[in-house]
Amino acid sequence: MTSQTPPPLPVTVAPAPARAPAKYAVTLSTRTSRVGETLLLVTAIALCLMPWWGDRSLIRTSTEFLYILALAQMWNMLAGYAGLVSIGQQAFVGIGGYCLVVFGVQMGLNIFLVVPVAAVVAALVAVPSALVLFRLRGAYFAVGTWVVAEVFRLLTANASVVGGGSGTSITAAVQGIPVWWRDALTLWGAVILGVGAIAAGYFVLRSRYGLALQAVRDSEAASGSLGIRVRRMQWMLYIASAAGCGAIGAIIFISKLRISPSAAFSLDWTTTVFFIVVIGGIGTLEGPILGTILFFALRGLLSDFGSWYLILLGAVAVIVMIRMPDGLWGWVLRRFNLSLFPTRRRLDRTP
């Protein structure tokens, strides 16, 4: 980020001689940011009302769109803001999903109440994981997260209590819930997670913690020397992201109703959000939204081509990473200076 000026605001700059004193203020909001906020609110309301105006397939597609978007924001939060690249977020998606089996099917808790429980469980599991993983840095951290995810997958596959390697059905836990309610509640859960991830990111990033985070992302050494407790910031984000992924995992498998270790702890969850965030624009809140829209559009167009579709996506991601590392939204930002959810502080001259 360009501005390193910390709060408090506004800042008064010494007046230039012979001219009327010019005043400057550090601002965050812009006209487009108010448009962005309104757009987000209107979209959220429209999505919440969808069970009354949309048909079932639209509701299901929107649910999927929202949980993938939420997952992308969780990954973006780590890679784009904390400088922690994880190839193992599927660990927490899987744990969230398996919470449905343990708390929903086996202990009889209402399956929608399992969603917050899944977040808590994933966060609790993330604490010891972080203890081990935070001994690794950079790329080694990335591969380490993958090992942890594999450990959870293999442990689950060996646990016959939750169905072992072949998995189990969750249908028993949704019996007695009318289909309309099930679809609606799943969608609302996905709205809370998808829109919530953006809103939470927006407000956190505009706070002083956000400023610290972006400084950490830009340079761990420099931000550390300015008094930011880098590892602690990264640790908190890792736990928060795990909690988010846990809740998302629960929502994903409520909508799928069948779970197996290979599906729940699949690398595909991370691969998908990797494409979305890298192509859309890493380190921005808008990037993952754009990326998810593109991902769904391309999937609809190219799903008949099987592996070639993934090869194409991989190639696009590689080219984007080399030619425009800040992704499509980064290009928009530079070309038009357009930001729907601005998190950068700007020095504006006040009249």
Place this chain on the structure above:
Amino acid sequence: MTDWLNTLLQGVLLGGLYTLFATGLSLAFGVMRLVNIAHGDLIVLAAYVALVAVETLHLPVLAAAAVVILVMAAGGYVLQRGLLTHTVGRGILSPLLVTFGLSIILQNLMLEIFSADSRGLQAGALETASVSLGGDITVGALPLMIMGTAIAVIVLLQLLFTRTTLGRAFRATSDDGETAQLMGIDTKQVYALAMALAMAVVAVAGVYTAIRTSFDPLGGPNRLLFAFEAVIIGGLGSLWGTLAGGIILGVSQAIGFRLDPGWGTLSSHLAFLAVLVVRPNGLFPRTRDR
């Protein structure tokens, strides 16, 4: 008792294969500070190249191995010059994400070309031959040969690094690329040669993978994880440490597998995490990742 001794020996020898997986990764990291996420997929690719050389071109296994080494080394050179060179000096995100993208491309390309079926390379008598070590203890000739190759590769690399001009250029570039450049070293060329060398080792690992195990297009990630774990257990920058790491992984896998067939891979991963808790920098660290 002899049963367990056999298990242990098999584990140690399995470690030879893991060491070969890891050496290429260690080399690329040592010289370029590059952690190649596509490393495992490149091993699988080398295995497929070996398969094509033997089954389609009808080459004998040894000649096929030479072809695979040449093809992979050339591929590594081109990969570094054409693609990875753009990620040098751009932080960790760029090389990590580019090689992750490459990994997905490779997996799906192989899936498209070779189908999802599990394959293996027939190497005739070598596959079943065994050596008796007295008593009831016998070891396979192939695992023994793999371990021998792993040790030979490490010795050769050590000699290359300490005794040759190229090795000195590798070390200089690794220590400080900019200063090395000022001293007249073409770092881009050095990086490309290091990648070619790493891919030559990957080729050896790939050929042995093809003969010893069955493999499929999606088997790369698992091999990357083993390679990575061996490097970290051994300590960054130490090739002999990598051998120790490979053996620890092999032994824990063999013991785990003996206790319960579902625990083989899991035990290796757990052994890795345990080492990480006890010794965060690995057993024999030489360089530190900063």
